Amino acid sequence: MALVFANLGAFYGAFLLYAGAAAAFLLRRSAGALLLARGGFILNIAAVAARAARAGALPLANSYEFILLFALAAVFLFLLLLGRGQDPAVGGVLFSLVALLFLVVFLFLRPQITAVQPLPPALRSLWLIAHVLAAVLAYGSFLFAAALAAIRLRRSAEKEDAAFAxxxxxxxxxxxxALSVSIGLGAVWAEQAWGSYWTWDPKETWALVTWIIYALYLHLSRRRAWTERTACLAVCIGFIVVLFTFFGVNFLLPGLHSYA
Amino acid sequence: MRVGLAILAMIAAMAAMGTFLWPGLFFRSPLFLLLFILLFAQMTFCGLHNLRRLRSPDPRSCALFLIHAGVLLILIGAGVNARSGLTATMPLQPGEEGDAAAALELPGGEPLWLRLDSFDITFYDDGSPSQYYARLTARTAGETRQAEISVNHPLSLSGVKIYQQSFGYLFWIWEEGGEPQARRLGERIPLTGAALELYHYIPAFDEETAADTGRLRPDDPRLVYLVREDGGGEVYMGLAAPGEKIEAEGKTLLFERVDMYTVLRLKTDPGLTPAACGAIMLMAGACLGYAAARTRFFKQ
Known part of the structure; x- marks a missing residue:
């Protein structure tokens, strides 16, 4: 029972601190915002740890657990790169998005916060850990990139900055x-579990769509005709597709990944 | 490169639409296949171009080559599988033997017989399944071996992979005085002027609420049956536990027990090796590409 309360407390605490950090960043109170961000990050880790202790394994099985790690990855990247010329204003967008993820859990996935379901047979595999952790890193990076791009779009009057690009x-x-590794390892796992490495399941298909969008960005970003504004728009659109791949597919297009 | 990127963009757009519009048919449509053939041609051209750049190798060129060659190999593997891969499902009940070679229509006449020795489900404390185990005896021309397969642990034998796919229930139910007989859900037993249909199975019935608990563990099993009068007449429903007799339309049926049968998935995939090599190259190439981009980023 103590772990249930620890998990609940850490989740709501992280939620509040992240929301506070978003507001403080948007109000340009960077010092206070950073304090709240670091506090939220520690509570986020605590929520993951409490969940892991309850489940007896890394928490990777459902949407709530994925969101905890997704937020952790994005915030970790933000804090890691903060000292390297990172614009604190990016934090306003990043922590707003992270707080929104937590809000989605609160509004639509609340039963998952307290309930811990044992793993179904198909998920009892070491491939699960590698596949999901790679996806978490990919989604966290895309969220961070979208925050960078959104701030830059707001300042589109400024001249192009090669270092930003x-x-x-x-x-x-x-x-x-990370997404390439996640899709590749997922395919290996699907071959072991279901006997087919690719089935055009909605989650697989939308992961491929996401992969193609970012592949197009990586190809086109080296072209002269490609402006910074176009790059930022592409990254923001890519992140909308990432969100659809996660939430849209889970809620609208049931398939083999329905438990996610 | 423009053509290749346009094809990729079209594949992404069509795949996205396909998840909403008849996904079963969409991804097998000639137009969708044509896009992959065009992508294959484009990737071949691109791969050859990248190969030329490898004469003076640097991490970025190696990464580009690995990613493009990886995608190419995955497409080759998928193409070989679509052309020569075979799949079949085989339901087996304990003690039953099935001809896997015939089910797959394997060319060459190599025999492969599978006998199900036992099938078990293990459960967590909350009654949800933790694993499905099928113990098999496999017989080929030269050897007989026993093996256990479960979800995530398939068996590979003579180029055939055997997976634990699903399972079903067998109901030992027969007319009093007749021969014991195993039946499946949906089957009908003729009565006088009516028929008894095996309609639904509840592994864990809750007596207090008279409802299905939804658990799979057979804590208190019940068979739900329908009695339908011939000619579309009246229908009524009943519940029976194993060991009970069912009295219906002047006949007595013995419902002795419930057994389980397994459903195996059998497949051959000659395209798996190139596809797996392609996936490894793609993953390695993407990581190497990131490392090269990162090095440049920090140098600048």
């Missing part, structure tokens, strides 16, 4: 590599 490219490439 390289930074965005670098973050998107991290997400793209």
């Amino acid at each position: 390289r930074r965005l490219y670098h973050i998107v490439f991290l997400g793209f590599a």
Whole structure:
């Protein structure tokens, strides 16, 4: 029971601190915002740890558990790159998106916060850990890239910045590599579990659509005709597709990944 | 490159639409296949181009080559599978033997017989299934071996992979004085001027609420049957537990027990090796590409 309360407390605490960090960043109170962000990050880790202790395994099986790790990855990247010329204003967008993810859990997935279901047979595999962790890193990178791009779009009057373009490219490439690994390992696992490495299941299909969108971005970003504004728009559209791949497919298009 | 990117964009757009519009048919449509053939041609051209750049190798060129060659191999593997891969499902009840070679229509006449020795489900404390185990005896021309398969642990034998796919129930129910007989859900037993249909199975029935608990563990099983009068007349429903007698339309049926049968998935996939190599190259190439981009990023 103590773990249930620890999990609940850490989840709601992280939610509030992330929302506070978003507001503080948007109000340009960077020092306070960073404090709240770091506090939220620690509580986010605590929520994952409490969940892992309850489930007896890494929490990777349902939407709530995935969102905990998704947020953790995005915030980790933000904090990691903060000292390297990171614009604190990016935090306003990033923490708003992270708080929105937590809000979705609160509004639509609340029973998953307290209930821990044992793993169905198909999920009892080491491939699950590698596949989902790679997806978490990919989604976290894409969220971070979308926050960078959104802030840059707001300042479109400023002249183009080569260092920003390289930074965005670098973050998107991290997400793209992680997504490639996630899809590849997922295919290996599907071959073991279901006897087919690709079935055009909605989640697989939308993961492929996401992969193609970011592949197009990586190809086109090296072209002269490709402006910074177009790049930022592409990254934001890519993230909308990422969100659809996660939420839209889970809620609207049931398939083999229905438990996710 | 423009053509290749346009094809990729079209594949993404069509795949996205396909998840909403008749997904079963859409992904097998000639137009969708044509896009992949065009992508294959484009990737071949691109792969050859990248190969030329490898004469003076650097991490970025290697990454590009690995990614493009990887996608190409995956497409080759998928094409070989679509052309020569075979799949079949085989329901087997304990003690039953099935001809897997015939089910798959394997060319060459190599025999492969599978006998189900036992089938079990293990459960968690909450009654949900934790694993499905099928113990098999497999017989080929040269050997007989026993193996256990479960979800995530298929058996590979003579180029055939055997998966634990699903399962079903067998109901030992017969007319009093007749021969014991195993039947499946949906079957009808003729009565006088009516028929008894095996309609639904509840593994864990809750007596207090008279409802299905939804658990799979057979804590208190019930068979739900329908009695339908011939000619579309009246229908009524009944419940029976194993060991009970069912009195219906002047006849007595013995419902002795419930057994389970397994459904195996059998497949051959000659395209799996190139596709797996392609996936490894693609993943390695993407990671190498990121490392190369990262190095450049921090240098600048």
